[in-house]
Amino acid sequence: xxxxxxxxxxxxxxxxxxxxxxxxxxxxxMGQSLxxxxxxxQLVNLRGKDITYAExxxxxTIQLNPEANNVSGASGCNRYFGxxxxxxxxxxxxxxxxxxxxxxxEPFMNLERQYMxxxxxxxxxxxxxxxxxxxxxxxxxxxxxxVRK
Numbered sequence: 001x002x003x004x005x006x007x008x009x010x011x012x013x014x015x016x017x018x019x020x021x022x023x024x025x026x027x028x029x030m031g032q033s034l035x036x037x038x039x040x041x042q043l044v045n046l047r048g049k050d051i052t053y054a055e056x057x058x059x060x061t062i063q064l065n066p067e068a069n070n071v072s073g074a075s076g077c078n079r080y081f082g083x084x085x086x087x088x089x090x091x092x093x094x095x096x097x098x099x100x101x102x103x104x105x106e107p108f109m110n111l112e113r114q115y116m117x118x119x120x121x122x123x124x125x126x127x128x129x130x131x132x133x134x135x136x137x138x139x140x141x142x143x144x145x146x147v148r149k
Contacts, residue, residue, distance in 0.1 A: 034066045034086055034127065040073075041132045041144030046114060057108055060115055062132075062144060071097070076112035077104035092125045092134070118142055 043051055043060035053059050062073040064084065071094060072081040080099035086092040097116065103109070122142065124135040134142040 034064055034125070036066055038063055038065045040147040040149075042147050043115065043142060043144050045143035046111075047118060047141050051111075054107070060111065061147065062119075075099060075115055077108045078102050078112065080116065086125065090124045090126060093123060094120055115142075 040061055040063045043062070045051060046060075051060065057076065058074045060074060060076050062071060064071055064086075066086065069083050069085060070081070071084045072079070074080075078100040080097050082097035083095040084092060085095075097120065099116075104112075118136070118141050119134070121136045122134040123137065126133045126135070126140075130146040132144040132146070133140045134144075
């Protein structure tokens with residue numbers, strides 16, 4: 001009982017002293033986890049900026065396979081793949097990510113560079129209302145919506 005009270009006190013103090021998004025802290029405390037199913041997500045926000053795709057551009061996506069700890073997706077121009085580790089407490093980290101090496105117009109390549117650099121730095125995830133948020137520390141840096149098939 002003392003352990004629960006201490007955890008609640010720490011969580012409340014964190015909420016009061018953190019400038020981060022309130023829902024993010026609560027979701028991490030709830031320990032939401034990835035589904036065992038492979039789910040595809042499409043990037044809609046990168047470091048606070050909404051993503052608008054050109055008509056001829058493939059959207060940036062991520063597919064997480066929790067059973068095999070594999071990740072794959074489209075990075076704006078190329079396809080990427082690799083491995084990841086995660087916990088039910090909202091922690092996630094990506095191993096070495098590899099991909100195809102096609103050349104695309106510079107705006108697509110620029111998005112790809114920013115995306116891959118940001119993806120490698122994430123350390124937490126939150127899943128709420130068909131939305132996947134990846135965080136670096138307490139800051140949400142990537143937001144995806146679930147792709148419906």
